[in-house]
Amino acid sequence: MESLFKTTPLNDFWCRTRGLHFHVVGEGVVRVRTPRQERVCDRENYIDFRMRLLGEPGQGPQVLSPGIHSFPFKLGLPLGLPSTFLGKHGWVQYYCKTALREPNGLTHKNQQVFIVMNPIDLNLEPAGLGNISGQESFKCEVEHKFGVSCVGSAPVICKVTLDRGGYVPGESIGVSATVYNKSKVTIKSTKAALTETITYMARGKVVNAEKRELASLTRGKIRPGEKDEWINEQLYIPPLPPTNLRGCHLIKFIIEPKSLQKEVKIQLPIIMATYPLRNDGESSAYRSGTHYPSTLPIFRPWLEEKPTLD
Template identity: 80%
Template sequence: MEIARPSHGKSVGEHRPVSERLRRPVHCRPPLQLETSTTNKRTNSQDVYHQERSPGMARKLLKFLILFDNTNLLYFPGQFLSGRVLVELEEDTPALGLHFHVVGEGVVRVKSPRAERLYDRENYIDFRMRLLGEPGQGSVLLSPGIHSFPFKLGLPLGLPSTFLGKHGWVQYYCKAALREPNGLTHKNQQVFIVMNPIDLNLEPPILAIEHKLGVSCVNSGPVVCRVSLDRGGYVPGETIGISATVLNNSKVTIKGTKASLTEVTYNF
């Protein structure tokens, strides 16, 4: 199969002034969960989303799944996103086309002091392809049984990592839609994770911070605290070793110290 390279929207890292980028009102989609489709215990398959609810039509489609070759759903920028859309039919089914859509987006939602919700949205990936059928042609008759439609495309370099925060998120997902001539459209979607690795060799070998705290007492000196780490970056599962010294030049007794790990996010 021919490998496809996606064309994406606004380049990563391109920013406009906040006054131009924030709009209202908010009509943005909430972040998807990793399991976007529920599981049917009887058939052990993902449920299918239909545009119209017709029991007779829905019975023809037993399974409609998006399956990735990488089962842990984790990808890095520059890697290939590959897999297949699996369709299992109970009887002969005409299809106008099978559409596949890969989306990567960043969304920011901020509540202003006047209780107005401001938001901005940025596209990182917006790639569409047909896995079945051609524009302007008639329907294709799919026989009963299992049909597999492979896909493969390269993820752009420089993609931001998947993120979910209080005021925004970065998410990546695939959508598939199978259209029938009678107007019925079967839909499903699946999230995947993108992680942009950090080169720890570019981080400082030793990270040190010194903070001087003044104490409001007469003839009392400052309290100086110096904290250092053995390096400036860590990977999940590693132990963070902290070295700290406290020089108390004040007349106040220090009863104890503690360290905490805090995540800081910036929404532009």
């Protein structure tokens, strides 16, 4: 990381300071409320770097003249950092904090969040993730019988195929499926959804899980004896961080009966990466049209929670 910190003395007057302190923090935090309203917390530190940009210990106050003062510096980030992530019950976040201390004890503080994207190259992942150069696509098949008594009843047969098992944001997932309704129950709809499942751990235990639906495609009803086919339907992937946290991305193909019976789900795990698959002869790992998160919210809901009275 390369940066240029600037400070501006207030009101165009000379400013006396005891030091300008700089702190880079990278942390993973989980904060979960139990059904009894007890808080379970855990924390991991990835970066904790401190330095003085102005002033030395034991020296007297420094004087800053009116105007803008720049303090250039460089900081190399460690390898293998988890990507920035914000969830309902925790976060992985990186930020810089500065403190300008005056001789009278007054301290001016500021903080700036920055994003870390840990790269995942699909070209270095197992061959089964793509269909380039003759590799096979991802497939899944299920046979389900509706009704309380399934003896002698005909099934609903569903086959789902993805064009590959790894993608980058901005690409589209090619979904192909065949749903053959041999039952006597009308299928209200079928749906393909890109979902994210996040598992939160604290003190070595799973304390909560969060599921998000990121994108979806829906088709209409299938009457008894009818068949519906999805042919390379395109499910667009929005800007997302890569898959290198305690969670996973799934394609869920959902069959919803028209009656009160439970829906049928087919799940296919996929990888979200930062570098797309290359065709033979391509020298660059990048492909035009890919999109990554350029900004992430810095709002943490639990910081706004009002304390409860015991």
